[in-house]
Amino acid sequence: MHTEKLRLDQAPPLAVPVSFFLAAPVSVAIAGVLLLLDGSALLTSAWVPGTIALVHLGTLGFLSCIMLGALYQMIPVIAGTPVPRARLAFGALALLLLGTGSLVAGLFLGWPLLVQLARGALLLALLLFLLPVGFALSRSHSAKETTWGMRLAALCLVLVGGAGLLMAAGHAGGAFPGPRGPWIQAHMGLGLLGWVGGLITAVSWQVVPMFYLTRPVPTLARRAVLGMLAFGALGPPIALSLGASATVATLIAAPAAIAAWLLHPVLIWRAISTRTRKRADPSLRAWQAGLLVGPVVALVALLSQVSASPRLGILLVWLAVWGWAGVIIHGMLTRIVPFLVWYHRWSPLVGKQRVPSMRSLLPQGVARTGLGLHLLSVIVGAAAVLTGWDPLARLTGATLVLTAVALATELILTVRPR
Numbered sequence: 001m002h003t004e005k006l007r008l009d010q011a012p013p014l015a016v017p018v019s020f021f022l023a024a025p026v027s028v029a030i031a032g033v034l035l036l037l038d039g040s041a042l043l044t045s046a047w048v049p050g051t052i053a054l055v056h057l058g059t060l061g062f063l064s065c066i067m068l069g070a071l072y073q074m075i076p077v078i079a080g081t082p083v084p085r086a087r088l089a090f091g092a093l094a095l096l097l098l099g100t101g102s103l104v105a106g107l108f109l110g111w112p113l114l115v116q117l118a119r120g121a122l123l124l125a126l127l128l129f130l131l132p133v134g135f136a137l138s139r140s141h142s143a144k145e146t147t148w149g150m151r152l153a154a155l156c157l158v159l160v161g162g163a164g165l166l167m168a169a170g171h172a173g174g175a176f177p178g179p180r181g182p183w184i185q186a187h188m189g190l191g192l193l194g195w196v197g198g199l200i201t202a203v204s205w206q207v208v209p210m211f212y213l214t215r216p217v218p219t220l221a222r223r224a225v226l227g228m229l230a231f232g233a234l235g236p237p238i239a240l241s242l243g244a245s246a247t248v249a250t251l252i253a254a255p256a257a258i259a260a261w262l263l264h265p266v267l268i269w270r271a272i273s274t275r276t277r278k279r280a281d282p283s284l285r286a287w288q289a290g291l292l293v294g295p296v297v298a299l300v301a302l303l304s305q306v307s308a309s310p311r312l313g314i315l316l317v318w319l320a321v322w323g324w325a326g327v328i329i330h331g332m333l334t335r336i337v338p339f340l341v342w343y344h345r346w347s348p349l350v351g352k353q354r355v356p357s358m359r360s361l362l363p364q365g366v367a368r369t370g371l372g373l374h375l376l377s378v379i380v381g382a383a384a385v386l387t388g389w390d391p392l393a394r395l396t397g398a399t400l401v402l403t404a405v406a407l408a409t410e411l412i413l414t415v416r417p418r
């Protein structure tokens with residue numbers, strides 16, 4: 001494993017990233033229970049508050065929760081500047097969970113007061129996270145594409161969070177900030193392409209060569225992906241605020257969609273095919289599965305522009321959140337958490353006593369089962385959205401609960417004291 005250029009000595013306490021990772025499966029389980037209770041009613045229209053609640057269990061409760069934990073870990077190690085007051089992270093996590101929980105409950109039950117509570121908690125969570133993280137990122141002299149990707153992701157988090165908090169006022173007894181369509185369009189692009197796409201691509205430049213001993217992706221290609229993501233995520237809100245039409249904003253967003261769901265999959269797939277160690281562990285299979293979902297997301301995004309069917313919009317969000325980003329992030333956890341636990345707990349003991357191998361910290365069969373269940377839930381969920389068949393939606397709920405239990409088991413087995 002190539003770890004030479006990393007400042008692992010600056011990493012925060014293990015409990016910081018791990019607390020975020022351990023909290024994430026709870027949202028997946030709640031999403032599963034909601035689908036078991038309400039079935040296909042949650043998968044028919046993007047305007048239904050219950051659907052928006054479900055989406056945010058995925059985007060805030062699962063993806064963002066893991067991504068915040070990962071950023072606390074990666075900024076000191078890769079960008080080379082420690083995040084000040086790392087222990088504030090526990091406050092940010094508690095507020096993120098309170099905010100996501102009350103947003104979901106408030107939307108699902110139609111209680112404006114809970115949505116109002118969510119706005120306050122999420123605003124504080126974002127401030128508590130972004131102020132120290134933004135400080136560390138702005139002080140870093142690193143010019144690596146990974147550091148720039150993290151900066152782009154953090155900026156997009158400010159904007160997607162800000163837009164989300166303003167829009168949530170419309171569900172908290174107040175007014176919606178403007179015409180709903182353009183606001184959601186800008187919010188989705190900033191969230192899925194800038195925040196999630198920015199971080200996944202940035203991290204991939206670092207972790208894929210490091211864990212799978214592949215050749216690095218050429219610098220020019222990395223810069224092209226970063227530039228296209230920045231243009232396509234930040235351009236639409238600017239254009240829409242200047243009065244551009246939804247069609248123009250969509251055209252401006254296209255380079256980011258191409259970078260995240262077509263170009264990046266091709267680049268990483270090619271890099272993986274050059275790896276020197278041919279053994280494929282479950283995390284590598286997850287990378288491959290997530291990369292294969294990328295072009296399907298791009299196709300659905302295109303179809304959703306030419307078809308009036310609301311199902312395609314839901315399918316796009318389902319595949320992007322749970323299929324593409326969700327599978328890649330789940331797979332990365334099965335590789336990164338054993339690495340972190342081994343580094344923090346066992347590497348100081350090397351040469352002094354017998355230490356377990358990194359691989360033995362998470363039995364591969366458990367990781368394979370978790371990722372298999374995750375992929376099953378993606379497929380059943382896509383079928384449920386497309387057919388609108390209620391039993392399939394409830395079955396999706398069951399597979400989500402099973403995936404959450406499996407992911408929690410993977411994490412607990414890896415981090416438990418030995």
Ligand code: HEM
Nearest residue numbers: 046051052055059122160161164165167168188191192317
């Ligand atoms: C502070 C954080 C956030 C808040 C308060 C928030 C709030 C909202 C609200 C209120 C809506 C619905 C607007 C309407 O009534 O039509 C919405 C839609 C949406 N948001 Fe967020 N959001 C947040 C963060 C995010 C993030 C980080 C992502 C993606 C990574 C995201 C993805 C989406 C998507 C995809 C939709 C469309 C929902 C649908 O298709 O049903 N949001 N958000």
